[in-house]
Amino acid sequence: MLALSRWKIILVLGSVIFGILFSLPNVLPNSVLARWPAFLPRQRLNLGLDLQGGSSLLYAVDMDALRKDLLNNSAEDVRTSLGQAQIGFDSLTTTGGVVQLHVTDPSQMQAALTALAKAGARTSTGGRDINVAAAPGQIIRLSLVSQALQADARNAVDQSIEIIRRRIDKLGIREPDIRRQGADRISIEEAGESNPEKLKAIVGKTAKLTFQLVDENVAAQALTTPVPPGDEVLPTENPDEPFLVVKKRVDVSGDMLTNAQSGFDPQTGEPIIEFRLNGVGTRRFAQVTVDNLKHRFAIVLDNQIISAPVINSPIVGGSGEITGNFTADSAHQLAVELDSGALPAQLKVLEEGTVGADLGADAVRAGVTGLAVGGSLIFAFIFLAYGLFGAFAGIALVVNLLMMLGTLSMSQATLTLPGIAGLILTLAVAVDANVLIYERMRDEANAGRNAIAAADTGYRRAMSSIMDANVTTMISALIMFNMGVGPVRGFALTLSIGVVTSVFTAIVVTQILIGWWFRVTRSKILPIA
Amino acid sequence: MRKYWPFIHFVPRQTHFNFVGLAPYAAVLSLLAVIGSGVSIGLQQVNFGVDFVGGDQMQLTTPGPAPLGVIRHVLTVSGVQAPQVQGAGATGAVVQFRGAAGMAVDQAPVFVAAKLRAAIPGLKVIGQSSIGGVVSGELLGKGVEALLVAMGLMLVYIWFRFQLQFGLGAILALAHDIVLTIGFLSLTRIEVSMTSIAALLTVIGYSMNEKVISFDRLRENLRKYKTTPLAEVINLSENERLSRTIITGTTALLALSGSMINPASALFSLTATMAFGILVGTYSSIYVALPVILLWGVKRDDEDAKPIRLQASRP
Numbered sequence: 141m142l143a144l145s146r147w148k149i150i151l152v153l154g155s156v157i158f159g160i161l162f163s164l165p166n167v168l169p170n171s172v173l174a175r176w177p178a179f180l181p182r183q184r185l186n187l188g189l190d191l192q193g194g195s196s197l198l199y200a201v202d203m204d205a206l207r208k209d210l211l212n213n214s215a216e217d218v219r220t221s222l223g224q225a226q227i228g229f230d231s232l233t234t235t236g237g238v239v240q241l242h243v244t245d246p247s248q249m250q251a252a253l254t255a256l257a258k259a260g261a262r263t264s265t266g267g268r269d270i271n272v273a274a275a276p277g278q279i280i281r282l283s284l285v286s287q288a289l290q291a292d293a294r295n296a297v298d299q300s301i302e303i304i305r306r307r308i309d310k311l312g313i314r315e316p317d318i319r320r321q322g323a324d325r326i327s328i329e330e331a332g333e334s335n336p337e338k339l340k341a342i343v344g345k346t347a348k349l350t351f352q353l354v355d356e357n358v359a360a361q362a363l364t365t366p367v368p369p370g371d372e373v374l375p376t377e378n379p380d381e382p383f384l385v386v387k388k389r390v391d392v393s394g395d396m397l398t399n400a401q402s403g404f405d406p407q408t409g410e411p412i413i414e415f416r417l418n419g420v421g422t423r424r425f426a427q428v429t430v431d432n433l434k435h436r437f438a439i440v441l442d443n444q445i446i447s448a449p450v451i452n453s454p455i456v457g458g459s460g461e462i463t464g465n466f467t468a469d470s471a472h473q474l475a476v477e478l479d480s481g482a483l484p485a486q487l488k489v490l491e492e493g494t495v496g497a498d499l500g501a502d503a504v505r506a507g508v509t510g511l512a513v514g515g516s517l518i519f520a521f522i523f524l525a526y527g528l529f530g531a532f533a534g535i536a537l538v539v540n541l542l543m544m545l546g547t548l549s550m551s552q553a554t555l556t557l558p559g560i561a562g563l564i565l566t567l568a569v570a571v572d573a574n575v576l577i578y579e580r581m582r583d584e585a586n587a588g589r590n591a592i593a594a595a596d597t598g599y600r601r602a603m604s605s606i607m608d609a610n611v612t613t614m615i616s617a618l619i620m621f622n623m624g625v626g627p628v629r630g631f632a633l634t635l636s637i638g639v640v641t642s643v644f645t646a647i648v649v650t651q652i653l654i655g656w657w658f659r660v661t662r663s664k665i666l667p668i669a
Numbered sequence: 670m671r672k673y674w675p676f677i678h679f680v681p682r683q684t685h686f687n688f689v690g691l692a693p694y695a696a697v698l699s700l701l702a703v704i705g706s707g708v709s710i711g712l713q714q715v716n717f718g719v720d721f722v723g724g725d726q727m728q729l730t731t732p733g734p735a736p737l738g739v740i741r742h743v744l745t746v747s748g749v750q751a752p753q754v755q756g757a758g759a760t761g762a763v764v765q766f767r768g769a770a771g772m773a774v775d776q777a778p779v780f781v782a783a784k785l786r787a788a789i790p791g792l793k794v795i796g797q798s799s800i801g802g803v804v805s806g807e808l809l810g811k812g813v814e815a816l817l818v819a820m821g822l823m824l825v826y827i828w829f830r831f832q833l834q835f836g837l838g839a840i841l842a843l844a845h846d847i848v849l850t851i852g853f854l855s856l857t858r859i860e861v862s863m864t865s866i867a868a869l870l871t872v873i874g875y876s877m878n879e880k881v882i883s884f885d886r887l888r889e890n891l892r893k894y895k896t897t898p899l900a901e902v903i904n905l906s907e908n909e910r911l912s913r914t915i916i917t918g919t920t921a922l923l924a925l926s927g928s929m930i931n932p933a934s935a936l937f938s939l940t941a942t943m944a945f946g947i948l949v950g951t952y953s954s955i956y957v958a959l960p961v962i963l964l965w966g967v968k969r970d971d972e973d974a975k976p977i978r979l980q981a982s983r984p
Contacts, residue, residue: 190863193755297801305808320723320801327800495763496756502737503754507936513927521923525916558867561939565871568921569878572913575920576882579913605885608830609878615826616819616874623815627863631870 144655152539152649159542162550183549187331188556188630189317190498194331198491199343201296201324206485207237207289214270214282215239216388218256219370225255232369239282246278256280293324296484300326306480307342317498326487329495331554336492346442346486347477349394352386353428354436354448360385374438376445377465384445386438391428396421400478402471405463411471413462415478422458429454439464441474499557511560515567522571526578529668532653533574533646540570540638540645547637558631566638569613573646577602578668585669592658594666599651606643614639688907688955689900689963695956699845706852715855718751718862721802724767725778728757728796731789735762743788749777751860765800812866816873823877831884832968838961839880842953846876850946859938868939872946875921879914879954886910887959891969899967903959914951921947 165173166184173182211234218241222229228244229252243252256272271283301318304326308316316339317329328343330336360373360383367373372388400415417425428437429451438448439462446464466474497504518537522530544563548555581598589597617639620632657663729735737754740762744752749766757763768777782794820840827836850872854861886906894902925944928936 301801321726322798322800325798494757496737498753498755501756503741507928510928510930510936510940513930514924515927517923517926518920521920557864557936557939558870560936561864561867561871561943564924564943565874568875568917568924571920572878572882572917575913575916579910579916582912583909604889605882608885609881612823612826612877612881613874615822616877619819619822620815620870623818624812627866628812628815628870631867635874 144652144659148648148652152652155543155644156539159539159546162546163542166545166549181550183552185545185549186552186554188554188559189329189331189495190557191504191555192331193494193496193498193501194329195336196327196329196491196493196495197336197339197343197489198321198493199326199328199487200490201293201300201326202486202488203289203293203324206293206296207284208234209485210284210289210292211237211239214284218282221255221258222252225251227252227255237283241280243278243280249274249278249280252280256282290323293485297324297326299481299484300487303481303483304328304343307476308339310476310480325490340489341473342477343487345477346483347394347474347480348442348482349397349478350390350440351392351425351428352388352390352438352440353432354438355385355387356436358385374440374443374445376448384438384448386440386445392417392421392425394478394482396424397478400475402466402468402475403461404468405461410463411466411468413466413471413475413478415460415462417458417460419458422456425458425460426454426456429456511564514564518567518571522574526668528657529578529650529654532650532657533571533578535653536574536645536649537567537570539649540567540641543641543645544634544637547641548634553633554630555634556627556630558627559634562631562634563638566635566642569609570638570642570646572609573602573606573642574650576605577647577650581666582669585666591664591666591669594669595654595658599647603647606647610639610643684908684911685904686908686911687904688959689904692956692960692963695952696960699953699957702852703845703848706848706855709852709855713855715851715861716750716858717802718860719753719765719767719800719802720862722767723799723801724751724765725781726763726765726798726800727778727782727794729762729764729785730793730795731760731762732791734760736789737762739789740764740785743784744781747781747784749781751862761795816870827881827884831888834962834965834967835884835958838958838965839877839884841961842880842957843873843876845953845957846872846946846949849949850942853945854942857941859942862938864936864939865942868942868946871943872950875943875947876950876953879950880958882913883907883910883954883959887962891967895969899963903963907955907959918947918951 162181162183165176165182168176176182215232215234218229218232218239222241227248229241230244232239232241234240243249253272253274256270270288271285273281273283275281297320301320305318308318316331317327319327321327328336328339330339355367355371358367358371360367362383363373363375365373365383365385367385370388371385373383373385376382376384396417398416398418400413403412403414404410405412433451433454436448436450439446446462449463499507519534522533522537524530526533544566548559577598580602581595584594584597584601585591614636617632617636620628621636624632729740735756737756741752741754744754744764744766748769750769751765751767753765755763764781766777766781778797782797785794786792820843824836824840827839847869850869853859854865859865883906886909887903890902890906890909891899894905897905922944925940925947928940929944
């Protein structure tokens with residue numbers, strides 16, 4: 141194994157050059173990088189939020205929109221619960237935070253109150269969301285309890301955080317920090333100085349998808365055109381038909397999607413979004429399309445009609461596609477948003493700014509010093525333990541570090557504190573590989589082999605341990621990278637890069653150095669025996 | 670010229686340490702440590718930082734560049750928990766903390782603001798709000814799930830490369846290490862943040878490496894000495910790799926030592942936890958994983974070897 145084969149030397153030289161070339165931009169000042177020829181790499185390590193800070197966005201849940209949503213929902217609840225109880229009513233309005241209605245038959249007043257109180261009690265928090273009050277003249281008023289609104293805001297924030305995180309993960313943006321702030325705010329921080337436009341585009345849309353039937357008996361010229369109760373006017377994207385009147389009733393909604401992905405229409409080649417519905421959604425979709433053949437069905441996203449095709453044949457399979465004015469990019473983004481779920485409420489940007497490193501810039505400097513001290517101690521110790529061969533292991537360690545930093549700079553993966561922990565583990569395991577090899581060499585030399593044979597056998601016999609240990613590490617690193625999130629992923633990334641580079645450097649680089657040493661000195665003894 | 674490098678022999682070339690003989694005592698020690706960790710975790714949990722449970726956040730401005738070190742020191746001595754200080758813009762800072770035990774909800778920010786104003790003249794608090802943790806339940810759940818799957822697959826790999834009892838010994842030892850490390854975090858009241866997760870993962874990684882290296886030597890000697898009792902083969906293997914264990918362990922601890930000199934370093938709690946885990950991981954390879962194999966017995970040349978009672982192996 142100690143033979144200095146040409147491909148090995150080329151491989152080692154190549155990786156050293158790679159490591160130096162790709163690590164170099166990290167230590168060069170900007171002025172030098174600016175004059176760098178275009179073919180040379182110029183990317184620097186992409187440090188995470190904890191190490192270098194970045195930009196921050198503060199969002200607030202739109203409470204007005206949330207209140208309006210809740211009121212509309214309660215109005216729908218009123219319609220269904222009074223309908224089920226077969227109580228006649230009219231003039232259902234939602235104004236000024238109050239839902240008001242008029243019961244036609246005075247004798248049904250009490251029954252109506254009971255039915256509505258029961259519907260109002262059915263809430264997410266278990267308490268009463270809605271106050272039901274009777275007023276003279278067969279009027280019933282429903283108003284939101286303010287604590288309920290706050291609880292809903294908290295829920296909305298919690299759900300939004302999970303949904304934003306899912307969207308961000310699917311679009312592959314670098315690990316941002318997402319956290320609740322106060323009762324109804326969400327703060328998002330992203331590493332780096334970049335303008336967080338992409339982040340804003342993702343968070344900005346609620347992506348509430350609904351399918352509603354078009355009321356073809358009414359035409360609307362403006363949003364304010366009066367329409368029958370139970371209908372609403374929505375804008376479309378089609379200039380020939382800027383407004384359509386649709387039934388308020390939502391037949392199928394985005395929360396019934398199990399999957400959405402972007403694709404291309406096989407006939408027209410236009411970008412489309414393909415979706416699949418869950419069981420409930422499939423049944424409802426089938427029912428609606430069977431009952432309303434040759435009628436128009438509007439696909440509504442965030443209160444805007446994307447398209448309103450005519451139902452030509454019943455759709456019973458639970459899958460369908462959305463066509464509209466998409467580009468490939470916008471179709472992909474919308475598919476991700478639909479797949480991650482709709483935000484429970486619109487979010488508004490309150491503040492934009494920059495933040496320093498999570499850990500504090502001073503603490504990061506102290507940490508870097510500590511790591512440098514630790515690194516030097518490793519070199520000193522391994523040299524003390526194994527002399528010249530220890531220095532060879534040290535050189536291998538430097539090459540390993542260069543290759544890791546080069547790979548991290550090149551791939552622009554985010555290096556966070558957990559990532560540094562992965563790096564330290566990698567270095568420890570890399571040293572371990574050399575220790576294993578050297579201890580084997582000593583065993584072989586003590587067992588009576590001559591120096592070169594002992595060195596050679598040392599490599600061969602240590603191989604099984606090194607491989608088993610590194611394959612085990614690689615398995616866990618890959619699993620953690622694929623399944624994990626946030627810090628786990630950052631750790632797993634540097635670890636898996638490190639497994640590859642450390643096996644290479646600890647074995648091949650030291651082999652070449654030791655082989656070369658034997659060739660030059662023609663030594664008959666193993667210096668570490 | 671000297672023939673051999675002089676420091677090579679700081680571990681004697683051949684040792685005859687009776688590792689297995691100490692196993693019963695180690696078993697008691699491990700059991701006590703696991704119970705102790707469990708009690709500590711049960712009684713006082715761990716000291717979750719703002720990353721996990723949220724807390725208060727204040728935005729500050731200072732007349733000049735924000736003295737982050739001073740601000741951190743003020744927060745630490747004021748007694749609030751899990752303080753975090755980060756710079757914001759040129760002359761600003763953001764601090765995050767949890768109120769000290771027994772402090773009313775609204776009291777902590779007022780208290781901290783007063784302390785900061787007293788320590789740094791001209792400091793202004795320009796904003797304050799409560800914040801939630803960045804580690805959500807879903808995030809944590811996914812992390813744990815990933816870890817369990819990874820451990821499961823490592824078990825399968827070791828089973829495939831060695832034998833089932835090796836894999837189970839490794840997983841049991843790993844569980845031992847995880848419990849002890851969390852117990853260590855609980856006892857020392859080190860603030861558990863995102864970085865603690867990294868420390869725990871590193872401990873698991875190092876510990877697993879130790880186990881595989883130890884198994885590998887054991888497997889090799891089992892093939893070499895077919896009739897020697899298992900306990901003796903284990904002793905022989907551990908003595909053979911003792912020098913390596915000490916050198917590798919020392920190197921790993923040295924790598925961490927730089928960040929442990931200064932307790933104010935951002936990496937102190939991370940590295941302290943990792944150093945503890947390296948010691949525990951090395952210990953558990955010898956005194957948790959191997960005794961499991963010893964009690965269970967191993968297959969040698971396709972015949973089942975008789976399990977060796979610990980009593981019988983004592984000299």
